[in-house]
Amino acid sequence: MQAKKRYLLVLLSCAFLAYCYFGGYRLKSKSGVTPVRQELSHFLDVSDQLYDSDVDSSPHIRRMGEFHGDNYSKCRMETCFDFERCRTDFKVYVYPFASDSDSEVDGELPVPPQSPSYQKLLNVIIESRYYTSDPGQACLFVLAIDTLDRDSLSQNYVRNVQARTQRLRLWNNGRNHVIFNLYSGTWPEYLEESLGFNPGMAILAKASMSTAVFRPGFDISIPLFHKNHPEKGGDPGFVASNNFPAAKRYLxxxxxxxxxxxxxxxxxxxxxxxxxxxxxxxxxxxxxxxxxxxxxxxxxxxxxxxxxx
Incomplete structure (x- = not known):
């Protein structure tokens, strides 16, 4: 009698385990309940999904800094430059500087402090005979916004450049503007096209440009210069005209x-x-x-x- 009870108990235990196993498996296989993950909205675009890492910059900075996917990557002087502005004389207009403490003028955002290197660069232009304070006479325009260092980890990095340029009355999508840049991207990739903003039709005067980014006949390749490079020095120059090419023995x-x-x-x-x-x-x-x-x-x-x- 005891043996029958033991066999019956073992049989019932096996049946219960089989019911739990196959019943749980069927519950998992049912598709009546939609996983929470599938109900959530997707906030990634294609570039974010294909991007290997988010270490060097945020998706926002990458989107604002990429300009290869638009027509501006094919800019040439014939397509992205207004020669009518340069018919009378070659003049350069530098946007006026306004600190964060100053009020906004004509809807333009106040300009953050500039690095010493950018101040030297602007001073050279302003003190030259090509400078004009009248934008109506200008052939070229230079921003007061410091764009030399576009490493987002740098203390000289200026944020919201895209919004600042778009609010400039004379920006005109960058046409006839020159943007100076020495460093772009951030650790660990230092991608040269990661400026953190779209320069549009502006001419890039940039250091260490590769052939993949350089727009022939439009952009300007410049050398890196040290932050302690003197603003002035040496003997006075002898250039008295705009003759080009210059009659020099050595190129x-x-x-x-x-x-x-x-x-x-x-x-x-x-x-x-x-x-x-x-x-x-x-x-x-x-x-x-x-x-x-x-x-x-x-x-x-x-x-x-x-x-x-």
Missing amino acids: LAFKGKRYVHGIGSETRNSLYHLHNERDLVLVTTCIHGKSWKDLKDERCDEDNAEYDR
Whole structure:
């Protein structure tokens, strides 16, 4: 009798376990209840889904800084520049500076403080004979907004540039404007097209531009310059007219050290390809540091002799 009870108890236990297993499986497979995740709205666009990481910038900054997807990436002087403004004379207008403490003028947002480098750049333009305080006479326009450093982690980074430019009465989608930029993007990628705003039809005077971003015959490639670079110095210039091209013997000249290893070595080690001893003169020396002899390459002796000549 006891054996029958034990067998019956085991049988009932197996039946209960089977019911729990298959019953739970059927409940999971039912599609009558929509998961909460499917009911939520999607706030990602295609660029966000394809982007590998959000470490270097927010989606908002990426969208405001991308200008390759529009027609502005194909800008040329014939399509994005108004030559009528330059028919009488070549004049440059610099937007007036207004601090955050000043009130808004004509709907324009007050301009944040400028970095010393940008102040020097604007001072050179304002003190030149090309400057005009009358925007009606200007051929080119330069922003008072500091756009040199577009690294969002930098203390010189200016926020809301897109909104500030769009509220400028003379902005005209960037036409006939020149935007200066030395650094763009942020850690770890430092994408050169990540300006944090769309420059539109403005000419980019930018350092370290690649051929993928540079618009031939429109943009201007400029060198990096140190923040301590003097605003003025040396002898007075001798330029008295706007003759172009200038009647000079040398188109390009460079004399300096090259590094046979480390950062920057690939660039300077390639300069000899441009050297033709006529209008392009680029001479370098390998003598740099204490271990240059141990690391010198096959061109060092020839380059050193050319450098000392």
